[in-house]
Amino acid sequence: MRLWLYRTLTVGIFATSGANFYALSQNPFANPIVARTTEDAKRALTLTLKRTVTVDWIAPRLDQATVSGNIDDIEMLFQLADMHDVIIPADQRAAAQKVIDDANTMTAQIADCAICAVDIQQCKRLSQIAACAVPFELTPLGDLNALNRAKTNVIMGQPVDMLDAGLAIVGLGATAATLHSGGSSLTVKAGASLLRLGRRIGSVTPAFTRVLRKTADIDVNWSAVPAYTIGTKGLDDVVDAAQLVRLQRLAGNLGEVRKHTSLGDTLGLMRHVDSAEDAASLARVARAQGPATRATFYALGKARTFRAIHRLSDLLMATYALLAALVTQVLVFAAGIIRRMLRPI
Structure with missing residues (x-):
């Protein structure tokens, strides 16, 4: 039985060594990180957002945006809450909504748009830039x-x-x-x-x-x-x-x-x-998240967002598994030899 196990381990070590040699010859560490598919990226971003966007996370940010009158932030926080089924207290939502409604009156829109069209630096919202300053x-x-x-x-x-x-x-x-x-x-x-x-x-x-x-x-x-x-x-x-x-x-x-x-x-x-790589990654996030892209960056930041749309390559994961298997086999094989050496004659 021990001889059979010894022979099996020997064959296994040679086989795993050969597999490792082949895997390493493919240079798995040259491109260890690969882009997820659009659907996979969307799932990863949704999961990451769900762990981040909670009532406790939204509440202080919504209060701050309401006080400062930052309509862009209010709208993004509403969007994130709706996307992830977060219930905003009614009085807090009403106060924030009033800021949006006041800015969206006809008089306010005409005045703000006129100022924005003359001086793009005075535009209060990104949507104003799109509508008033850049056509x-x-x-x-x-x-x-x-x-x-x-x-x-x-x-x-x-x-x-x-x-x-x-x-x-x-x-x-x-x-x-x-x-x-x-x-x-x-x-x-x-x-x-x-x-x-x-x-x-x-x-x-x-x-x-x-x-x-x-x-x-x-x-x-x-x-x-x-x-x-x-x-x-x-x-x-x-x-x-x-x-x-x-x-x-x-x-x-x-x-x-x-x-x-x-x-x-x-x-x-x-x-x-x-960088050029950031531009390409941003395009991939946009394909996955669509209109929720800016809200995604607002919630997660650049680093977490870009990490979510990438994963370790299959080749790298396979190489790690083969290396782990080889190390395990060598240790078991060495332990058997040591035991035989220490056995009393």
């Missing part, structure tokens, strides 16, 4: 205005904001592609415009601005810009289209966020983006 910028006219502004600076010998110009070129190129393809480039166009707007209101972080500036460091044939803006020359006459690929990808991720949330929410969510 022009989302059209090709906004891109043309930015590109002509850059062209004027070149003629006058003044510094050119290449990031603003690069995003305008991406937006115009995507507009042309959208007209040609029937809409497939619409997300890129929206993302490019939102990035330009986000810079104006301070939503784009310094870290992401550095990434964008590096990406937008492209060569522009400024002499061809006037003809391009009136449609007599193509994008390739103005810039090497290959240089725009990464900037288009970044814009596309932000456009994807807008597609699943809203313009205002996307401008707010940009504050969580510091």
Whole structure:
């Protein structure tokens, strides 16, 4: 019986060693973290939110938002409570709702919108920015205005904001592609415009601005810009289209966020983006959470939200299991040998 066990362990060690060698040869530690599928990410985020969003968590935040008149926060807290069946005390909900109702009167909306349209920095809500301050910028006219502004600076010998110009070129190129393809480039166009707007209101972080500036460091044939803006020359006459690929990808991720949330929410969510990887992760969260994306970040924060949409790779988990099995077998095998050595002769 002992001989059979010894032989079995020996064979097992060799077999597990071979499996470990194969698993390690696949370099499982190179990409240990992988993105969850959209449905899996949604389940993980829902579970994490359910553990966080309770009456005790909502109550003090709702009181603070009510006192400060922060309608965005009040609406997000209402949304989170409704999503996770949290009952807000009637008097507390009524006080918060009154803040929303007072801001939504016709007179207040007209006055606030007029101020917001003149100075985007004075907009009280992200939804106001979307409705009152940015419709022009989302059209090709906004891109043309930015590109002509850059062209004027070149003629006058003044510094050119290449990031603003690069995003305008991406937006115009995507507009042309959208007209040609029937809409497939619409997300890129929206993302490019939102990035330009986000810079104006301070939503784009310094870290992401550095990434964008590096990406937008492209060569522009400024002499061809006037003809391009009136449609007599193509994008390739103005810039090497290959240089725009990464900037288009970044814009596309932000456009994807807008597609699943809203313009205002996307401008707010940009504050969580510091890198190209963050932009891609934000797009994945938006696909999973839809209109609840901003409320999800409000409740969980950036780190917990991004952690929830990733998991350890299957290959890494299998490698850990094989290593654990090998260690166990070696220890059992060594224990048997030691026992035999210590047995009295």
